[in-house]
Amino acid sequence: MAMDATVQIRMNGELKTQVEELYRGLGTSFAEAVRIFAQQSLREGGMPFRPTLKTWEELTAQEIDAKLSRSEGDIAEGRLYSQEDLDLRMKERFSHGRNSAV
Secondary structure, three states, X not given: OOOXXXXXXXXXXXXXXXXXXXXXXXXXXXXXXXXXXXXXHHHHOOOOOOOXXXXXXXXXXXXXXXXXHHHHHHHHOOXXXXXXXXXXXXXXXXXHOOOOOO
């Protein structure tokens, strides 16, 4: 797929520096992470994660149970990778320069 469009966003300079360093450490770039986010958003039909304003410590026992139940469902459906598997998939993807999401 041709990359023929540009997206510009404004953010805090320190945040930008930190996130660029994070993705460099993962063997990719912040721009590639944004492309992956966009692809996953289309696959999920929305955000590829559940946004929340609460920290783990602020969740009620019922909210924690609901999150754990969703996690158990993801595990049962095979929608879960170990960190080792994800690291391997990321290394394979970015070492070959493919354009598909992980």
